[in-house]
Amino acid sequence: MARIALDAMGGDLAPAAPVAAALLAARELGAGHTLQLVGRTAAVREQLDAQLAAAADRDTLSAAAARFELIDAPDVIEMTDKPSVAIRGKPNSSMAVGIRLQAEGKSDAFVSAGNTGAQMAASTFVLRLHEGLTRPAIATVFPTARQPVVVLDAGANVDCSAKELVQFARLGSVYARDILGRADPAVGLLSIGEEPEKGNAAVKEAHQLLLGAGLNFIGNVEGRDIPHGACDRGPVDVVVCDGFTGNVLLKFYESVAPMLFGMLAKAGVTREQLGAVVHAMDYAKYGGAPLLGVKGVSIICHGKSSPEAIKNGILAGLRAVESGMSRHIEEQLAP
Amino acid sequence: MARIALDAMGGDLAPAAPVAAALLAARELGAGHTLQLVGRTAAVREQLDAQLAAAADRDTLSAAAARFELIDAPDVIEMTDKPSVAIRGKPNSSMAVGIRLQAEGKSDAFVSAGNTGAQMAASTFVLRLHEGLTRPAIATVFPTARQPVVVLDAGANVDCSAKELVQFARLGSVYARDILGRADPAVGLLSIGEEPEKGNAAVKEAHQLLLGAGLNFIGNVEGRDIPHGACDRGPVDVVVCDGFTGNVLLKFYESVAPMLFGMLAKAGVTREQLGAVVHAMDYAKYGGAPLLGVKGVSIICHGKSSPEAIKNGILAGLRAVESGMSRHIEEQLAP
Numbered sequence: 001m002a003r004i005a006l007d008a009m010g011g012d013l014a015p016a017a018p019v020a021a022a023l024l025a026a027r028e029l030g031a032g033h034t035l036q037l038v039g040r041t042a043a044v045r046e047q048l049d050a051q052l053a054a055a056a057d058r059d060t061l062s063a064a065a066a067r068f069e070l071i072d073a074p075d076v077i078e079m080t081d082k083p084s085v086a087i088r089g090k091p092n093s094s095m096a097v098g099i100r101l102q103a104e105g106k107s108d109a110f111v112s113a114g115n116t117g118a119q120m121a122a123s124t125f126v127l128r129l130h131e132g133l134t135r136p137a138i139a140t141v142f143p144t145a146r147q148p149v150v151v152l153d154a155g156a157n158v159d160c161s162a163k164e165l166v167q168f169a170r171l172g173s174v175y176a177r178d179i180l181g182r183a184d185p186a187v188g189l190l191s192i193g194e195e196p197e198k199g200n201a202a203v204k205e206a207h208q209l210l211l212g213a214g215l216n217f218i219g220n221v222e223g224r225d226i227p228h229g230a231c232d233r234g235p236v237d238v239v240v241c242d243g244f245t246g247n248v249l250l251k252f253y254e255s256v257a258p259m260l261f262g263m264l265a266k267a268g269v270t271r272e273q274l275g276a277v278v279h280a281m282d283y284a285k286y287g288g289a290p291l292l293g294v295k296g297v298s299i300i301c302h303g304k305s306s307p308e309a310i311k312n313g314i315l316a317g318l319r320a321v322e323s324g325m326s327r328h329i330e331e332q333l334a335p
Numbered sequence: 336m337a338r339i340a341l342d343a344m345g346g347d348l349a350p351a352a353p354v355a356a357a358l359l360a361a362r363e364l365g366a367g368h369t370l371q372l373v374g375r376t377a378a379v380r381e382q383l384d385a386q387l388a389a390a391a392d393r394d395t396l397s398a399a400a401a402r403f404e405l406i407d408a409p410d411v412i413e414m415t416d417k418p419s420v421a422i423r424g425k426p427n428s429s430m431a432v433g434i435r436l437q438a439e440g441k442s443d444a445f446v447s448a449g450n451t452g453a454q455m456a457a458s459t460f461v462l463r464l465h466e467g468l469t470r471p472a473i474a475t476v477f478p479t480a481r482q483p484v485v486v487l488d489a490g491a492n493v494d495c496s497a498k499e500l501v502q503f504a505r506l507g508s509v510y511a512r513d514i515l516g517r518a519d520p521a522v523g524l525l526s527i528g529e530e531p532e533k534g535n536a537a538v539k540e541a542h543q544l545l546l547g548a549g550l551n552f553i554g555n556v557e558g559r560d561i562p563h564g565a566c567d568r569g570p571v572d573v574v575v576c577d578g579f580t581g582n583v584l585l586k587f588y589e590s591v592a593p594m595l596f597g598m599l600a601k602a603g604v605t606r607e608q609l610g611a612v613v614h615a616m617d618y619a620k621y622g623g624a625p626l627l628g629v630k631g632v633s634i635i636c637h638g639k640s641s642p643e644a645i646k647n648g649i650l651a652g653l654r655a656v657e658s659g660m661s662r663h664i665e666e667q668l669a670p
Contacts, residue, residue, distance in 0.1 A: 159536055223584060249584065
């Protein structure tokens with residue numbers, strides 16, 4: 001019975017990609033859930049009609065699409081807008097309107113492939129942070145040779161204190177439990193050696209704080225452990241780092257796998273042979289990165305997201321709502 | 336006419352691997368160059384004799400090996416020794432003796448697969464830093480889809496100031512010119528967005544300083560640019576970052592390619608098909624990471640280095656000597 005607001009104007013391929021994502025989601029979601037398409041209603045309606053007309057399963061799909069709520073938002077935040085300017089200057093953007101729905105009790109989650117900085121700023125400003133937090137964090141899921149691993153922060157915070165790293169550990173732990181289904185998530189602290197005295201100043205202090213944080217803290221992990229989804233001491237579910245390191249690593253990972261696949265294709269490996277591994281490494285199926293710490297659910301998708309990726313963002317939002325993730329974060333942070 | 340000192344006791348596989356590396360290098364080096372094997376002479380001699388006896392090209396190889404200088408060093412620094420303890424407590428280790436040879440004018444370069452922390456400490460203490468530097472930096476070469484890229488610092492410095500990042504840019508630029516043969520190396524600053532205002536505090540300040548540093552500074556680069564060896568503005572030769580980020584990235588890269596190759600092998604891609612790409616991604620052929628900034632040449636090899644990898648470290652040391660890298664660094668740093 002969740003109500004998911006989708007930023008129909010967000011992303012490089014909007015409104016076509018978000019509308020297509022909504023139709024993909026409509027095929028999978030039960031009738032009890034409501035999709036709220038937020039944007040310039042005329043443009044959204046036009047896209048919707050065009051895509052419905054072209055769909056093979058037009059009749060059943062039209063019935064599902066008839067349950068969409070179209071919510072008008074005349075302004076559009078461009079990908080190049082500065083976050084602060086966007087929020088103050090465009091109070092009726094699809095992003096601001098979509099997030100406000102949650103604050104007003106009219107929606108349960110917000111999903112966007114639009115301007116990430118603006119989404120972070122608007123989510124934090126409108127929904128506010130849970131007690132005990134100074135910053136929200138972006139959680140991303142890294143495919144590994146074993147199970148996927150949550151890495152956070154992936155770019156919301158560039159200069160992080162030890163206390164903020166501990167907050168990220170708490171946020172990531174709840175995310176791994178609620179969204180990835182890990183019973184007692186193993187939390188590793190990203191560093192340059194497994195010994196507690198290895199790392200920069202914030203990491204060394206965070207290591208000590210994490211020992212007494214009541215989490216399943218397994219100590220430092222290194223860059224080499226992430227692709228394995230495990231360190232010498234066992235599997236890892238959550239990797240904690242500052243947003244500078246996390247963002248560099250995320251973008252590196254997103255780029256290195258296609259680079260290698262490209263080299264292999266040139267060397268004569270066929271697309272069929274690459275298929276399963278390319279699929280395993282495909283970020284799109286993890287469906288966006290939640291902005292953890294806000295009172296509510298805000299899912300950030302890549303600006304270049306495909307309809308499939310945005311649909312998975314919608315499903316991630318649904319899981320966050322159904323699992324009670326935001327409430328569990330509040331409980332985890334309670335002193 | 337270079338004299339290269341090799342730490343015969345350094346690394347997980349010493350003395351077998353360094354001795355084997357010396358024999359591999361002897362096959363490639365001209366007779367004018369001298370290899371100095373530093374370690375417990377009896378153990379080194381025993382290894383050398385055993386490996387020579389087993390070599391197919393025993394006769395020519397024995398002639399080359401006869402020109403090796405065996406230099407006795409009774410102490411051995413273990414991989415687990417603390418750097419400071421190792422340097423103070425074991426003044427006659429192969430590492431200390433090997434590096435002192437340079438300070439005494441009896442050698443031109445030092446190569447080791449031993450304890451990295453101890454090598455950094457001993458190199459800095461004995462050889463000293465060039466004027467204008469506060470810290471040395473470890474430069475590593477990342478294979479990319481295009482040309483290899485120098486990434487530094489890769490772990491010598493965890494908390495870096497903006498001025499130190501600029502020093503790394505100068506060091507990396509000389510390295511790219513002298514060792515990789517780039518005429519006017521393009522230097523990128525690793526950040527989380529290409530705009531100058533993106534990044535953590537040190538990176539934002541370093542960006543401004545680099546604009547006036549007299550280098551071919553091409554602005555910020557992102558994690559995604561490294562595997563391509565290029566950003567939107569063209570090819571990249573040098574990527575500058577703090578040693579925490581660089582070390583995490585290096586270890587991640589070293590781990591992710593084998594992980595993907597393993598997944599592909601399981602999916603039925605044959606070893607022959609993977610061959611060329613595995614070779615292209617093989618770090619061993621880049622032969623160790625120089626500790627840049629010391630007055631002299633100190634090449635750091637992985638503790639697990641194969642003979643081939645250590646041999647490439649020896650060749651990298653030779654190139655550094657022949658190109659006059661240390662002198663060029665001094666000139667680059669001159670005000």
